[in-house]
Amino acid sequence: MSNAEDRSQGTRRDLLRQIGAAVSLAAMGGEVLTAQDAQHVHSAVAEDAAAQKGPYQPKALTAHEFATLQRLSDLIIPADEHSKGALEARAADFIDFLCAASDEMRDIYTGGLAWLDDEMRRRYNGKDFVGAQPAEQTAMLDLIAWRKNESPELNPGIQFFSWARRMVADAYYTSPIGIKDLGYMGNTAVAQFSVPQEAVDYALKRSPFA
Amino acid sequence: MLQITRSPRVFDVVVVGSGAGGGTAVKVLTEQGLNVALLEAGPMLNPAKDFKEHVLPYQVDHRGAGPHAEMYFGRQQQAFGYFSAPNGNWTLPGEPYTVAPGSQFQWFRSRIVGGRTNHYGRISLRFSDYDFQPEDGLTDPWPVTYSEMSPWYDKAEEFIGVTGTKEGLRTAPDGNFLPPIPPRVHETLIQKSCAKLNIPCIPSRMAVLTKSIHGRAACHYCGQCGRGCQTASAFTSSQAMIFPAMKTGKLTMLTGAMARELVTDSSGKVTAVSYVDKATRTEKQIRCRAVVVAASACESARLLLNSKSPRFPNGIANSSGVVGRYLTDSVGYAASGYVPALANLPRHNSDGIGGMHVYVPWWLYGDKQKDFPRGYHIEIGGGFGMPGLGSFSGQCARHEGYGKALKDKIREEYGAMVSFAGRGEMIANKDSYCDIDPQRVDAWGIPVLRFHFAWGEGEVKQVRHMEQTFASIIETMGGQVIGQQPDPQKAISVGGLIIHEAGTVRMGSDPKISSLNQYCQAHDVKNLFVCDAAPFVSQPDKNVTLSIVAFAWRASEYLAEEMRKGNV
Numbered sequence: 001m002s003n004a005e006d007r008s009q010g011t012r013r014d015l016l017r018q019i020g021a022a023v024s025l026a027a028m029g030g031e032v033l034t035a036q037d038a039q040h041v042h043s044a045v046a047e048d049a050a051a052q053k054g055p056y057q058p059k060a061l062t063a064h065e066f067a068t069l070q071r072l073s074d075l076i077i078p079a080d081e082h083s084k085g086a087l088e089a090r091a092a093d094f095i096d097f098l099c100a101a102s103d104e105m106r107d108i109y110t111g112g113l114a115w116l117d118d119e120m121r122r123r124y125n126g127k128d129f130v131g132a133q134p135a136e137q138t139a140m141l142d143l144i145a146w147r148k149n150e151s152p153e154l155n156p157g158i159q160f161f162s163w164a165r166r167m168v169a170d171a172y173y174t175s176p177i178g179i180k181d182l183g184y185m186g187n188t189a190v191a192q193f194s195v196p197q198e199a200v201d202y203a204l205k206r207s208p209f210a
Numbered sequence: 211m212l213q214i215t216r217s218p219r220v221f222d223v224v225v226v227g228s229g230a231g232g233g234t235a236v237k238v239l240t241e242q243g244l245n246v247a248l249l250e251a252g253p254m255l256n257p258a259k260d261f262k263e264h265v266l267p268y269q270v271d272h273r274g275a276g277p278h279a280e281m282y283f284g285r286q287q288q289a290f291g292y293f294s295a296p297n298g299n300w301t302l303p304g305e306p307y308t309v310a311p312g313s314q315f316q317w318f319r320s321r322i323v324g325g326r327t328n329h330y331g332r333i334s335l336r337f338s339d340y341d342f343q344p345e346d347g348l349t350d351p352w353p354v355t356y357s358e359m360s361p362w363y364d365k366a367e368e369f370i371g372v373t374g375t376k377e378g379l380r381t382a383p384d385g386n387f388l389p390p391i392p393p394r395v396h397e398t399l400i401q402k403s404c405a406k407l408n409i410p411c412i413p414s415r416m417a418v419l420t421k422s423i424h425g426r427a428a429c430h431y432c433g434q435c436g437r438g439c440q441t442a443s444a445f446t447s448s449q450a451m452i453f454p455a456m457k458t459g460k461l462t463m464l465t466g467a468m469a470r471e472l473v474t475d476s477s478g479k480v481t482a483v484s485y486v487d488k489a490t491r492t493e494k495q496i497r498c499r500a501v502v503v504a505a506s507a508c509e510s511a512r513l514l515l516n517s518k519s520p521r522f523p524n525g526i527a528n529s530s531g532v533v534g535r536y537l538t539d540s541v542g543y544a545a546s547g548y549v550p551a552l553a554n555l556p557r558h559n560s561d562g563i564g565g566m567h568v569y570v571p572w573w574l575y576g577d578k579q580k581d582f583p584r585g586y587h588i589e590i591g592g593g594f595g596m597p598g599l600g601s602f603s604g605q606c607a608r609h610e611g612y613g614k615a616l617k618d619k620i621r622e623e624y625g626a627m628v629s630f631a632g633r634g635e636m637i638a639n640k641d642s643y644c645d646i647d648p649q650r651v652d653a654w655g656i657p658v659l660r661f662h663f664a665w666g667e668g669e670v671k672q673v674r675h676m677e678q679t680f681a682s683i684i685e686t687m688g689g690q691v692i693g694q695q696p697d698p699q700k701a702i703s704v705g706g707l708i709i710h711e712a713g714t715v716r717m718g719s720d721p722k723i724s725s726l727n728q729y730c731q732a733h734d735v736k737n738l739f740v741c742d743a744a745p746f747v748s749q750p751d752k753n754v755t756l757s758i759v760a761f762a763w764r765a766s767e768y769l770a771e772e773m774r775k776g777n778v
Contacts, residue, residue: 076612082621097271102279138613145612166606167282169620173597174267174274181617182624183557187264187596189430190559193391195398199556203395207551208688209402 056090060099060106065113066092068129069164072116075141076168083181091171098167112160116140119157216482216495221247221462222773224483224498226469226513229325230755231504231741231762233447234366238766239502240460244773247496248452249467249485251505252321255296255328255448261438262293267598274599281599289318293598295329295438296322304653308660313641315661316706317508323465324448325506326709327755329436331565332417332444333589334372335752336363336383340575348583348637349748353719353728356383362760370445370759371423373563374415381585382412382571382752389420390567394560396552396592396628397568403687404570409679411570411590417445417756418563426450433595435564444564464496470656472501472517472526472738479737480526486654500737500769500778503715504762507744508537508644511714512659514725514740515646527715527725527732527740535643536713537661538749541586541634541669542703543676546604546692547684552626560593560625572751582671586634586751588679594625608692627692630683632676635751638713639666642705663705673698710754715744730765737778739765 058066070092077086086092099106117128124136132140143149144157145165172178204210222244225235232248239246267273274292275281286292289299298320309315320326339356360383367385374387390413393401397411404411418435422428426449427441435444442449455461466488473482473495482495503510511534515525525533572585595601602620604627609619636642647660677698681691695701718724721733730745732738741762743754772778 077617078613080614080617085617094273098275098279098282101272101277102283104283105279141612146610161612162607165610165612165616166603169602169606169616170273170599173602173620174599176268179266179597182594182597182621184594184597185557185559186561186594187266187432187434188559188561189432191430193429193431193562195392195394195560196556196558199395199558200398202556203399203551204402206553207399207402207549208686209399209406 056093056096058096061096061109061113064128064130065110066096068113068116069095069109071130071137072164073168073171075137076165077172084177086168086172089172089175089177091168091175094171094175095164095167108160108163112156112163115156115160214484214493214495217497220497220499221245222498223247223500223502223769224249224496225502225504226483227251227325227503227505227509227742228323228447228452229320229504229506229742230327230447230758231743232502233324233327233451234759234762235502235504235739235741235766236455236461237451238763239770240455240458242767242770243460244770245460245462246455247462247464247498249469249483249496250321250323250463250465251468251488252298252323252465254463254465255323257438257440257442257449260296261440263434263437263440264432265293266596267293290329290436291598293434293437295436297326297329298322305658306650306652307658308647308650310660310662313661313663314704315663316704317659317661317711318706318709319506319509322448323452323463324446327445327447328438330755331589331753332435332563333565333569333753334367334370334415334417334756335571335587336360336385337750337752337757338381338383338575340380341748341750341752344748346583350718350723352747353717353724359757359760359764362764363756365763366756366759369424370417370450370756371419371426372415372417372756373413373420375413377410377412377571379410379412379571381573381575382415382587385415387415388423390414391416391420391563393567394562394593395555396549396625397566397590399549399551399687400590400592400628400683401568403683406686407682408573409570409683410573411568414566414569416563416565419443420563424450429563431562433561433564467494468654468656469503469505469513470516470654472503472513474517474519474521474526474735476521478521478735480735486656488654491654500739500773502739502741502762502766502769504741506742507711507714507746508659508661510740510742510744511644512646512657514715516657522734527734527738529734530722530725532716532723532725534645534659534714536638536716536747537642537644537663537711538636538638538713539703539705540708540710540749540751540753541636541665541672542631542708543634543673543698543701544629544631545677545680545684545694546591546627546629547680547689548623548692549626549628549684549687549689551688552628553622555594555625557594557625561596562593566590580675582668582675583637584635584668584672584751586632586672586676588676589631589633591629591631592625592627604692628684628689630676630680632673632680633708633710633751633753634669634672634676636669636749637666638748639664644714661706665702665705670698670702673702677701710743710749712743712746712749712754715740716747717745718747729768730761731768736772739769741765
């Protein structure tokens with residue numbers, strides 16, 4: 001599992017280790033990355049890191065909190081056969097950046113992450129979130145990712161997870177990786193606006209107007 | 211006591227406010243050869259620096275959340291987000307307003323050269339004949355008819371450039387249109403759905419150039435009109451009217467100039483505008499032969515009400531007592547839907563122009579079955595928009611969970627969501643008005659406005675009709691309505707929220723019940739004109755900007771002519 005301390009070292013070996021983590025996490029979710037995909041992950045991470053002039057240094061969260069957030073982001077939007085996930089898209093970097101910019105935001109995350117660890121320790125023999133087994137991590141998320149589980153006991157976790165899910169999605173879908181996943185093709189100057197007939201036909205064929 | 215500096219120069223006309231009305235007045239009056247000074251309470255606009263066109267979220271470190279993550283806590287500095295053109299907000303530092311107990315009202319103000327035209331939706335609809343001369347008797351007739359206004363709409367459209375098609379509908383009078391823009395995929399489905407329901411859904415009428423006119427380039431279809439357009443292909447009063455007027459040498463710009471009061475002589479004519487120079491917090495006076503007040507409907511009413519003198523104890527141009535009264539905003543209601551036929555739609559660039567390519571004009575004029583007066587039009591949203599913060603918050607909240615299932619849902623629904631916004635006519639009522647709050651002044655010492663506002667029963671019923679109509683359109687195309695608020699009392703927009711305030715300095719033929727004549731000229735003060743939506747006698751279900759331009763154009767030509775004749 002990568003964590004902030006590893007990343008702060010910024011060596012090539014660490015990058016490779018992150019990719020290893022990404023691949024194994026994807027495999028865990030029932031998805032296996034091909035070698036080609038892994039190479040893709042590698043290049044993109046390397047490019048991102050180069051663009052950042054070295055790995056991101058958490059500004060507001062501790063190394064442990066940051067590693068927990070990274071793991072959460074990877075579970076919320078994992079890599080799949082289409083694209084890389086929120087870990088590779090550096091969703092945690094964006095959230096930490098905003099935590100450094102806003103005390104209110106920082107408190108949501110430090111409080112929520114502490115609640116998560118506390119709840120994990122209580123349930124899993126003192127293991128915190130990143131130290132727990134993947135199945136234990138997802139068992140926890142299966143509780144706090146749904147409003148139907150609202151209860152005095154779980155509400156802080158449900159509220160926190162709602163923030164984390166929304167902001168991981170924000171971070172991911174505004175990143176180059178996420179934009180590519182969606183297939184957004186605009187933000188460009190064209191001389192004429194036209195709609196591909198193929199797209200019109202696709203929709204009409206599936207509509208009540210077929 | 212502050213030392214008041216008077217300008218030695220006497221301008222032909224001082225224009226207060228630089229939005230659609232002020233911009234038009236500046237353009238027309240300078241072209242008529244008059245020397246004009248423009249007072250704008252905000253700063254100068256610099257499109258090259260201020261417009262964030264073509265910036266992807268990740269090119270900014272906070273991606274649009276704001277330097278202190280303000281967006282996540284509803285405290286953004288700009289109401290429509292970080293990437294929007296400089297536009298103002300619901301609250302402005304140092305410039306409060308109050309809302310009377312029991313009322314709800316939100317007042318949007320723009321303080322920048324160009325005002326709200328820098329970011330507005332560019333929807334450009336002519337009012338209908340029955341809007342000017344109502345057949346149901348529920349509001350007073352305007353002092354002009356559609357046929358009198360039609361040539362002025364022609365001029366306005368010819369200059370700002372409006373897309374559209376001739377449809378022959380009484381509820382949506384045709385104009386001189388630029389070529390329309392083809393419907394996006396979801397818009398084609400909506401047109402088919404509407405056709406089945408006997409609802410017209412026609413090419414939209416937008417102030418965006420589908421071909422180059424007046425030295426402004428044709429649109430490049432990036433869909434970001436709301437961010438401000440570097441090529442001025444989307445109309446703004448700043449780029450299309452004020453900047454060109456500055457080059458004529460006939461226009462003197464005064465920015466950071468907050469109008470406080472209109473100063474009159476013993477004969478009751480306006481001789482100067484008193485304003486606060488915000489940078490130095492000093493009061494100055496600028497002398498003029500005539501004044502055009504175009505500060506936005508409520509701000510114009512405030513300036514008139516604050517211009518008190520022994521001759522005008524209730525404020526200038528207010529012997530009728532109507533100034534501040536007849537305040538209306540459009541009735542607003544919105545709903546969205548998920549359309550399975552659009553799920554995983556083949557990807558393509560659907561940016562187009564900023565906003566809708568088709569819309570629904572009112573279609574039930576004269577219908578005896580409906581249980582509310584007047585009507586509404588429907589604005590349409592959807593397509594593969596540029597992803598931004600919050601783009602998928604709806605999916606996160608609706609589908610919940612996490613992992614691949616959530617990721618797949620987001621990909622599937624991207625481009626498969628449609629939205630509908632109703633914009634309807636509010637009938638002015640005695641409980642909706644603004645007056646001067648006797649207790650408060652702003653940071654410049656100027657007494658502030660106090661709002662009183664209540665929707666009538668008809669408006670609430672109209673919202674129920676919108677809700678049912680939107681659901682029918684969505685369901686007829688096989689979609690599912692999302693986030694419906696079944697209680698119209700809760701679903702109706704807060705007053706002011708649609709930003710179509712009008713009526714607060716209304717025109718009319720009878721000086722006892724109106725402030726202005728048909729040329730937007732004060733009955734009481736011949737050299738005072740009001741050229742925003744304040745003169746409007748009613749709030750038709752058609753966005754006010756095009757009519758502001760048309761009325762301001764007519765008023766300005768009339769003013770120039772009257773000055774030439776020596777009547778003003």
